Amino acid sequence: KQEVTQIPAALSVPEGENLVLNCSFTDSAIYNLQWFRQDPGKGLTSLLLIQSSQREQTSGRLNASLDKSSGRSTLYIAASQPGDSATYLCAVNSYGQNFVFGPGTRLSVLP
């Protein structure tokens, strides 16, 4: 059964810093991995989707990498801004299972 963990659980950084969020999963037989952002009281916004055959995806200041063999993905946020403050979730879509979510990383970017 797929298990997904995320570290750190919470992160507070000053504006302008580059930062890395980590996601680990136990079963490498996956279709894809997706990163989301969730603002308080809101739904989930899709940030990046990486297919199992891909190594990374980029969108603006965001870059997500995937190392299937080691069961890891990282989300890199460049030049962080206060508007980036949110909870970031990774979700893994595995063979025979549906999307399994990690517990999230709560990011606070201080002005």
Place this chain on the structure above:
Amino acid sequence: NAGVMQNPRHLVRRRGQEARLRCSPMKGHSHVYWYRQLPEEGLKFMVYLQKENIIDESGMPKERFSAEFPKEGPSILRIQQVVRGDSAAYFCAISELSPRGAPNTGELFFGEGSRLTVL
């Protein structure tokens, strides 16, 4: 999130009442997922439905919870005889087709959620 409409956004029920949550995916999407997010916890899969068919209900509690996605109309998540522990945000999601064309291997898009409070 414009592709998935959920209502009501907020619902308050007293213990023992019924809660009905609705999810309307945009036209052309015939598969929906329901997830539950308890306070201070992560998202947990509940059920995966195709129109008129339940594909995977492995995450549904055995009692009081049911889901359907009829040929016409929205998907409904129904909770009977609600208890305080049912207070949570309930999210509906759709999945785009993957490059391989499989309906549950593409990108996941969520609605804004329905927040149930049980008094």
